[in-house]
Amino acid sequence: MRKENRAAAGAAAWQVIQNTDSRISVWQRLAAVPRMLWSGLRGRYPELGRSKLIGMLLMAAYIVSPIDFVPELFIPLLGLADDVGIAVWLATMALGESERFLEWERRNQAQQAFQQANPDPRAG
Template identity: 40%
Template sequence: MMAKAARAAAAWKTYREVTKPGTPGVLSRVRAIPRMIGAVMRGQYDGMGKGKLALLALGVVYIVSPIDVIPDFLVLVGVADDFGVFLWLIASLLGESGRYVDWEHKVIAGQVES
């Protein structure tokens, strides 16, 4: 029950961050994800480390993998763990990509060294 509340709170926090006036919109954040990954891999963007990028990649692998920590045949629990990872992944990607878009705009404006 507590984990469910924590996931709901994280989703709500992400929604508020994404819809806040003056912040990058959802589409802008989604389009920035490949650029962000490339910039992290090249060492150009210090806002996210390669360790966090690896955790996000593991989240994607976990979701698409047919092997689960908690099997899906345990209907409620098995699906809930996948959904929890999915919520964490989306919240993390949208949050990180929003910060990346802000950083990108500052680099273009010449306020930050790339």
């Protein structure tokens, strides 16, 4: 993607990201994306299904690929719009899912802490 396209896609994605009502910051969600992807690949985070994961990877590949469905060389405005649209879709999908991942992760940590503090007497 050309430099101008990346800047436009970044600005559009940032606008979408800022318009959420979340208690979890954008930076926390960004930091959680690699953990979410890794947990999804290993099957530990069941809410991130294979189809979602493959879709996210395909969108990322499309953004970094020099090949476009609508080339900027022939139709500049429309060529830019498809890149921006895919980038915004990917950013909102990844950050929305990472917010759900963080909530899932916190629930699991709380459950583990509870189980450690209250061991099952039948297990011993």
